[in-house]
Amino acid sequence: MARPNSPDYDLYRSGILVRLTGVDAGYGASTVLFGVDFEARAGEVALINGPAAAGKTTITHLLRLALQPRSGRAVIVGTDIVRASARSRANVKKRIGYVAENPVFIEQWTAFDNIAMPLRMAGQKPREYADDVRELVDFVGLGDASDLRMEKLSGAERRRVAIARALANKPELILADDPTANMSPADGRRVVRLLGEMRRVGAGVVIASQDEGLEECAPMRRWRMERGRLSPLDHAAPEAAEALE
Amino acid sequence: MKNALTGVERALFWTLAFAAFAAAAAGLAARAVDRVAAQYEVQRSNYAIVRVIAPEGAAGIAAAEVALAQAPLVTSAAPMTAGRAAALLAQWGGGDVAPADMPPLRLIEVELAQSEEPGADVGGDIVAALAQGGVTAEVIEAPNDAAGGGLSARVRAAAFWGAVAFALMMLVIISLAARSLAARRREMVTVMCDLGATRSQAAGRVADEAAVLGLYAGLAGGALAGVAALIVLWLAIPALSLDALRTMILPIDFAPIVAAPLGAAIAAGFGARAAAGYFHEQAARLG
Numbered sequence: 001m002a003r004p005n006s007p008d009y010d011l012y013r014s015g016i017l018v019r020l021t022g023v024d025a026g027y028g029a030s031t032v033l034f035g036v037d038f039e040a041r042a043g044e045v046a047l048i049n050g051p052a053a054a055g056k057t058t059i060t061h062l063l064r065l066a067l068q069p070r071s072g073r074a075v076i077v078g079t080d081i082v083r084a085s086a087r088s089r090a091n092v093k094k095r096i097g098y099v100a101e102n103p104v105f106i107e108q109w110t111a112f113d114n115i116a117m118p119l120r121m122a123g124q125k126p127r128e129y130a131d132d133v134r135e136l137v138d139f140v141g142l143g144d145a146s147d148l149r150m151e152k153l154s155g156a157e158r159r160r161v162a163i164a165r166a167l168a169n170k171p172e173l174i175l176a177d178d179p180t181a182n183m184s185p186a187d188g189r190r191v192v193r194l195l196g197e198m199r200r201v202g203a204g205v206v207i208a209s210q211d212e213g214l215e216e217c218a219p220m221r222r223w224r225m226e227r228g229r230l231s232p233l234d235h236a237a238p239e240a241a242e243a244l245e
Numbered sequence: 246m247k248n249a250l251t252g253v254e255r256a257l258f259w260t261l262a263f264a265a266f267a268a269a270a271a272g273l274a275a276r277a278v279d280r281v282a283a284q285y286e287v288q289r290s291n292y293a294i295v296r297v298i299a300p301e302g303a304a305g306i307a308a309a310e311v312a313l314a315q316a317p318l319v320t321s322a323a324p325m326t327a328g329r330a331a332a333l334l335a336q337w338g339g340g341d342v343a344p345a346d347m348p349p350l351r352l353i354e355v356e357l358a359q360s361e362e363p364g365a366d367v368g369g370d371i372v373a374a375l376a377q378g379g380v381t382a383e384v385i386e387a388p389n390d391a392a393g394g395g396l397s398a399r400v401r402a403a404a405f406w407g408a409v410a411f412a413l414m415m416l417v418i419i420s421l422a423a424r425s426l427a428a429r430r431r432e433m434v435t436v437m438c439d440l441g442a443t444r445s446q447a448a449g450r451v452a453d454e455a456a457v458l459g460l461y462a463g464l465a466g467g468a469l470a471g472v473a474a475l476i477v478l479w480l481a482i483p484a485l486s487l488d489a490l491r492t493m494i495l496p497i498d499f500a501p502i503v504a505a506p507l508g509a510a511i512a513a514g515f516g517a518r519a520a521a522g523y524f525h526e527q528a529a530r531l532g
Contacts, residue, residue: 064439066529086443093441104435118440169440 012078015042017173017204018063023072025062031070032058034228042172045196045205045218049233050225056208057101059225060177063206064098065089077172094122097166097203099176099195103158105150111161112137112146118168129168136164140194156187163194174198174205180214192217254429258462260422261513265466265505266473268415272501273474275408279401286397292386293355294325295371299381301351309353312378316371318357325352352385408501412508419462419509420516423455427520430454434521438528447525452518459513463506471502 011019018040026032032055040046040063050056061067062074065081074081079092105114115136119129137146140160145153153161159179166174176195180188188211195205196218207214208225215222222233295313297305306324313322327344330352334342357367368384375382427434430451437447479485485493 090441090443090446096441098439100439104432104439106433106436114436117436121437121440121442121446165440 008075008080009078011075016040016075017042017077018206019073019075020062020069021073023062023074024070025058025067026070027058027067032228033062033230035072036228036230038223038230040173040204040206042204043199043202045199045207045220046223047214047220048206048208048223048225048230049212049214050208050210052210054225055228055230056210056225057177058228059230060098060175060206060208063173063175064096065093094118094169095172097169097171097174099159099162099166099174099179101178101181103162103165105158105161107150110147110149111142111153111157111164114150114161115146115164115168117165122169133164133168136167139167140164141190155182156184156191159183159187159191160194163191167198170201172203174203176205176207176209178209178211179207180209180211189214189217196220254426254458257422257425258458258465261419261459261462261509262466262469264415264418264422265463265509266469267466268412268508269467269470269501269505270473271408271411271415272504273470273498275404276498276501277474278404282397282400282404287359289397290359291357293357293368293371293384294386295322295353295355295375295382296385297351297353297375297380297382300379305380306351306353308378309375309380309382312375312380313353313355313371315378316374318367318370319355319374320358321356322353325350325354329354412501412504416508416512419459419512423459423513423516424520426455426458426513427451427517427524430521431524434524435528438525442525444522444525444529448518448521451521452514455517456510456514460506460510462513463509466509467502467505470505 016039018038020036020038023036023038024031024034025036036059038046038059048056048059058067062069063076065076069082077092077095079088081089081092084092106117112133116126116129116133119132133146137143140163142157142160142164145157146161150158150161163176163179166176174195179191179195183191192207192209192214195207198205199218207220214220224231224233295309297309299305300308310322310324313319327347327350330347330350331342331344355371371384372382434447434451437450475490478490
């Protein structure tokens with residue numbers, strides 16, 4: 001994180017968890033995101049809608065620090081990720097919960113152990129994290145399935161495990177890439193409602209999805225992604241909002 | 246060591262153990278060669294045979310014995326008996342020769358102390374000492390650097406460096422084999438990367454597991470090599486007693502057995518760390 005009294009830290013203190021300004025990003029020779037301006041705040045849900053191959057997954061990769069911006073400025077959880085050291089980037093990553101479109105798990109472990117993974121990595125002992133993990137299991141409605149090995153779980157259950165694991169470290173920023181993919185509409189809405197609940201504990205939530213109509217599940221700031229360009233739907237762009245403030 | 250001895254890990258364990266066994270066995274074999282070569286060198290440089298030319302007969306032999314007693318490095322000198330000569334001939338491939346058939350011998354067997362001066366002309370010194378005692382003689386077998394002296398040192402060096410090279414090869418094999426453990430843990434590395442673990446944290450976890458596996462495999466391999474060495478010793482020396490064994494084995498002889506688990510742990514840890522680091526890099530970089 002930036003030093004106290006630096007502009008990046010002030011941004012974070014003011015509740016802005018993510019600010020992208022004129023960011024280009026891509027893979028190899030191809031550019032996927034063009035001049036993206038984006039903002040996500042603590043206690044709010046940002047929904048990025050768009051068709052397939054619009055760049056939604058790429059922006060989540062950028063926000064979870066798996067991809068570096070090619071140009072522009074990206075401040076995430078008070079850290080300018082272009083200038084940050086590897087250690088600072090790792091520290092930022094620990095404060096981000098990420099629900100991938102196709103989450104990777106340790107298949108031989110139980111759902112409970114997979115959910116506990118971030119806590120184990122933080123050095124906690126089983127007796128220290130058992131209650132917290134049980135609470136997460138109840139929160140996502142996994143029930144007795146938490147004691148099954150991952151390979152035995154259904155797609156919807158795996159998504160719940162992914163959400164619980166993403167929340168285990170009490171992250172400040174939660175990213176979900178197409179969280180309703182391959183799920184029934186009812187299951188998909190339940191998952192988005194769960195994610196939306198996290199705004200109540202002060203976390204910022206960013207959901208990238210093809211699914212239209214998710215705004216029914218929770219109050220959200222909506223963005224539209226088309227061919228790598230992002231535009232605000234029902235609110236002012238970050239710069240304009242700042243000018244109004 | 247959770248699940249370390251099941252499935253693929255069990256196969257990996259025995260692969261590492263076999264490589265550690267081979268490395269330790271090579272080390273023990275090198276120690277054996279070293280001990281035999283050293284022993285041979287001591288025996289070779291301690292022995293000479295003198296042929297008395299004049300005076301002839303028993304008087305010449307007696308005078309030579311007196312003169313040799315005064316010679317430097319000579320610890321003992323004894324005339325070669327017909328029985329001893331017949332035994333030597335039989336040993337050198339001369340067939341069965343009866344001692345009674347042997348001609349009169351004018352040979353004296355001499356035992357020598359180790360010369361501290363490398364390349365010393367021990368034969369010349371013996372001839373000079375005999376001449377001073379009025380005996381004309383020639384040394385027909387003596388320590389001689391030009392005729393095999395130093396061979397033992399070369400054999401010992403070859404055994405040592407050969408074992409080192411072989412052990413290094415086995416460590417490379419252990420290191421490569423341990424990479425398969427990292428491949429098995431690839432999804433864990435990917436998950437850890439997604440959860441914010443640095444390369445060294447993710448790779449370190451896999452490396453620790455591989456190192457523990459390598460340590461246990463090295464212990465098993467080293468112990469098996471030790472048992473194999475004992476069996477070989479007992480086969481080579483059937484009358485070997487435990488007491489004789491205790492005096493025969495030096496602390497340095499345990500070096501290959503002690504080095505096997507340490508080397509296996511380090512090599513397995515390095516191999517797994519490198520592979521896990523690569524997988525972390527793959528998971529962390531998309532663009």
